[in-house]
Amino acid sequence: MSLYTRFTAHLNVVLDALEADGALPAGLNRKPVTVEPPRDPSHGDLATNAAMVLAKPAGTNPRALAEKIVAGLLALNEVESAEIAGPGFINMRLTDATWRAELAAIHVEADDYGRSDTGAGVTVNVEYVSANPTGPMHMGHCRGAVVGDALATLLEAIGHKVIREYYINDAGGQVDVLARSAHVRYCEALGEDVGDIPEGLYPGDYLVPVGKALAADYGDRYVGAPEREWLVLFRTKAVAAMMDMIRSDLALLGIHHDIFSSEAELQAAGKPEAAEKWLRDHDLVYDGVLEAPKGETPDDWEPVELPLFRSTKFGDDQDRPIRKSNGSWTYFGADMAYHFQKAQTADQLIDIWGADHAGTVKRIQAAVAALTEGKARFDVKLIQMVRLLRDGEPVKMSKRAGNFVTLADVVGEVGKDVVRFTMLTRKADAQMDFDFAKVVEASKDNPVFYVQYAHARISSLARRAEEAGMELPAPDLSRLGTEELNLVKLAAQFPRVVEGAAQAREPHRIAFYLNDLASAFHGWWNMGNDNPQARVILMDDPATTSARLFLSRGIGQIIRNGLALMGVAALTEMQ
Numbered sequence: 001m002s003l004y005t006r007f008t009a010h011l012n013v014v015l016d017a018l019e020a021d022g023a024l025p026a027g028l029n030r031k032p033v034t035v036e037p038p039r040d041p042s043h044g045d046l047a048t049n050a051a052m053v054l055a056k057p058a059g060t061n062p063r064a065l066a067e068k069i070v071a072g073l074l075a076l077n078e079v080e081s082a083e084i085a086g087p088g089f090i091n092m093r094l095t096d097a098t099w100r101a102e103l104a105a106i107h108v109e110a111d112d113y114g115r116s117d118t119g120a121g122v123t124v125n126v127e128y129v130s131a132n133p134t135g136p137m138h139m140g141h142c143r144g145a146v147v148g149d150a151l152a153t154l155l156e157a158i159g160h161k162v163i164r165e166y167y168i169n170d171a172g173g174q175v176d177v178l179a180r181s182a183h184v185r186y187c188e189a190l191g192e193d194v195g196d197i198p199e200g201l202y203p204g205d206y207l208v209p210v211g212k213a214l215a216a217d218y219g220d221r222y223v224g225a226p227e228r229e230w231l232v233l234f235r236t237k238a239v240a241a242m243m244d245m246i247r248s249d250l251a252l253l254g255i256h257h258d259i260f261s262s263e264a265e266l267q268a269a270g271k272p273e274a275a276e277k278w279l280r281d282h283d284l285v286y287d288g289v290l291e292a293p294k295g296e297t298p299d300d301w302e303p304v305e306l307p308l309f310r311s312t313k314f315g316d317d318q319d320r321p322i323r324k325s326n327g328s329w330t331y332f333g334a335d336m337a338y339h340f341q342k343a344q345t346a347d348q349l350i351d352i353w354g355a356d357h358a359g360t361v362k363r364i365q366a367a368v369a370a371l372t373e374g375k376a377r378f379d380v381k382l383i384q385m386v387r388l389l390r391d392g393e394p395v396k397m398s399k400r401a402g403n404f405v406t407l408a409d410v411v412g413e414v415g416k417d418v419v420r421f422t423m424l425t426r427k428a429d430a431q432m433d434f435d436f437a438k439v440v441e442a443s444k445d446n447p448v449f450y451v452q453y454a455h456a457r458i459s460s461l462a463r464r465a466e467e468a469g470m471e472l473p474a475p476d477l478s479r480l481g482t483e484e485l486n487l488v489k490l491a492a493q494f495p496r497v498v499e500g501a502a503q504a505r506e507p508h509r510i511a512f513y514l515n516d517l518a519s520a521f522h523g524w525w526n527m528g529n530d531n532p533q534a535r536v537i538l539m540d541d542p543a544t545t546s547a548r549l550f551l552s553r554g555i556g557q558i559i560r561n562g563l564a565l566m567g568v569a570a571l572t573e574m575q
Contacts, residue, residue, distance in 0.1 A: 002499075004036065005116075011069075014069055014072030023065075024065075030050075033054065036048075037489075043091045048069075051090060062087050063084060065088065070082045078098040079093070079094060081093045102488060103477060107554055113561055115157050117159035118158045118499060119159040120160075123346045125349050126162060126165065127166070128152075129166055129352075133169070134175065135206055140386070143423045143432065150420075150567060151502075153507075163258050165259045166259070167338060168243065178202060179231050179232075180234075181202040182237070183222070184197060184207075185211025185212075185214075186215055186234070187211075188208075189208075190220050222234075243260070253416055276322060276333075278371065285310070286310065288308045289306070306324075308321055314369045316365075317362065335364055336371070343376050349368060349377070364380070365378060382428070384428065384429055384432065385431060385432075386431075392435075418440060421447070421566060422439050425448075442574075453522075454522060457522075458521075471542065472546040473543055475549075476543055486520070491554060491558045
């Protein structure tokens with residue numbers, strides 16, 4: 001139980017006592033009540049809005065209620081003072097002993113510090129990456145891959161069972177283009193001069209090995225054969241080869257999915273038909289005619305009766321067709337069935353999408369609301385594009401032109417940890433620049449370096465004490481003063497940050513917090529530059545050295561735990 005969870009429990013005991021005494025009516029909604037750090041640290045260690053949010057439904061004055069709550073809080077051994085601020089906020093200061101005990105708890109809980117079971121019993125499906133299987137991963141996919149993977153890890157940290165899923169879009173026209181592109185490389189592998197890759201096909205060299213493998217398997221059987229004889233076969237083989245490549249690329253980032261779902265298999269299994277039947281049975285699909293698109297003249301518009309999903313009933317702008325006029329499934333119809341399938345094994349669904357899909361969010365939210373009868377929480381996280389910069393100039397990417405920057409290239413140049421950390425240094429819906437020079441820069445302006453450097457500094461302390469041959473006593477935490485305990489107070493926020501980041505579906509909060517913690521640690525460390533007695537290692541004072549090393553190791557533990565949530569290794573020394 002984190003310190004903030006513990007004090008929420010303490011506050012509830014105080015409120016229970018007030019209810020028992022008749023000072024508060026029973027059954028008040030306490031969900032809006034919070035216990036959190038005050039915005040201004042000079043106001044105290046913890047603040048609660050309990051009196052502010054409970055006074056009105058209780059029919060009493062906020063300050064009068066606050067006085068009664070303060071009286072109960074002051075009875076706690078861990079509370080040094082409790083004061084009323086403004087119209088009824090309550091600020092608390094905790095005893096130094098409380099913070100020293102929290103530092104000891106960090107050491108005891110070690111790798112589990114920050115984890116909880118608040119999400120236990122709830123299964124969450126996180127679908128991320130889901131890039132078309134038409135080539136290797138490029139940096140356009142990278143940010144969503146990292147955000148999705150870090151979010152899945154965060155959800156596991158608060159007790160959720162998480163299903164990591166990748167949706168293979170292998171039923172659209174793009175995979176037919178892939179098959180034709182592979183056929184060109186197949187002919188090339190057999191010695192034909194194919195010249196320039198035809199317009200509209202994928203020209204990338206990544207298909208050369210695919211063509212060679214097809215030539216080895218089938219010889220020249222399909223060189224002059226009509227497309228109908230080889231298209232399905234080449235499509236299947238090429239998609240499988242691309243997925244092997246994609247899995248390999250994702251592994252470079254430490255990303256592994258539990259499930260790879262095929263759109264083609266979904267349709268072959270009749271899942272869209274099943275979803276349509278369920279919706280018709282619930283009067284949520286009808287046969288109708290869409291209004292003419294805005295700007296079209298009557299001569300340009302041919303009304304066609306289509307099966308329409310009543311998405312306006314769930315907040316969408318218009319009802320949506322689930323089939324085309326030729327009877328095939330629309331993208332929305334297939335996606336709707338896919339989400340219906342996911343909802344069979346999960347209580348909550350999260351999709352990580354590129355920002356270019358923003359226009360389809362409302363309709364798929366409507367579909368999930370309908371198909372789960374409103375029972376499943378469904379979030380779509382939109383990921384903005386990453387702009388690659390080299391020497392200050394944008395790096396242009398075009399998959400169709402075959403000149404894109406692959407994820408493997410970038411990981412090979414700057415490393416997995418730099419890529420992962422950098423992708424989490426901004427909110428997912430904010431645009432990002434990935435500057436090849438800045439992400440490896442050894443400065444405080446580079447959060448990747450700054451956080452890693454803090455951990456490496458901490459690791460060096462134990463080595464220096466050991467090399468000096470110091471005999472250290474058991475840590476006496478009473479040797480820690482105000483500056484040291486301020487570090488503990490920031491470290492103690494970690495469990496709260498983890499829970500808040502998971503619940504808000506915002507893994508970037510971990511990177512922000514670690515940067516703040518690293519900054520505070522570096523500031524404490526640098527105090528020793530001006531005052532030798534403020535240094536961590538004091539050769540003539542083993543007792544203080546032991547306490548400060550204990551504190552440093554605790555901060556290092558928090559940094560390791562946070563980096564682990566981000567999928568980033570904690571360095572013990574900087575190269």
